[in-house]
Amino acid sequence: TVEGVEIDTKHEIRFYKETDVPFGVFSNFSPHPVVINGLEYPTTEHYFQAMKFEGTDYFEEIRTADKFPGTAKAMGQCRDPPLRDDWEDVKEKIMYDALLAKFTQHEELRNILLSTGNRLLVENSTRDRYWGDGGDLSGKNRLGYALMLVRNHIRGQNIAPGAPNAQT
Secondary structure, eight states, X not given: OBTTBOOEEEEEEEEOOTTSTTGGGGSTTSSOOEEETTEEESSHHHHHHHHTTTTSHHHHHHHTSOSOHHHXXXXXXXXXXXXXXXXXXXXXXXXXXXXXXXXXXXXXXXXHHXXXXXXXXXXOOTTOSSSSOTTTTOSOOHHHHHHHHHHHHHHHHTOOTTOOOOOO
């Protein structure tokens, strides 16, 4: 269960590449800008990576990097300057905030997310055992879990298709 909602694990949805139709939009590399706290980011990957360095000049460099999310990811893997001290404590909330913005600001994405019903969402990544499933379901799949939390939140807020785009 996710927040008391029973999850259908028999019909899971696996996603990874942003180009996979229709569920590639669950990737943080999908080309959908978000506005969070009055700032625009080319993708949720830009937001997530920039937040590792909030309060530094490097934050703005990542936020305004070219629109290719791979650039933002590579910049976010740099450790000079060092990560913010509380990163391990806040990274899941930051991911949730990024996804909530993305799926409330883009109606077509919201509709795809809601179309998944109560199915288990799995980032099928052999490269990531934390945000993904490690490619064999042995990973933590925290991105999938965050997406399911956002799905539950949107349902609870009754943000329906055609609703005005929300901004956080």
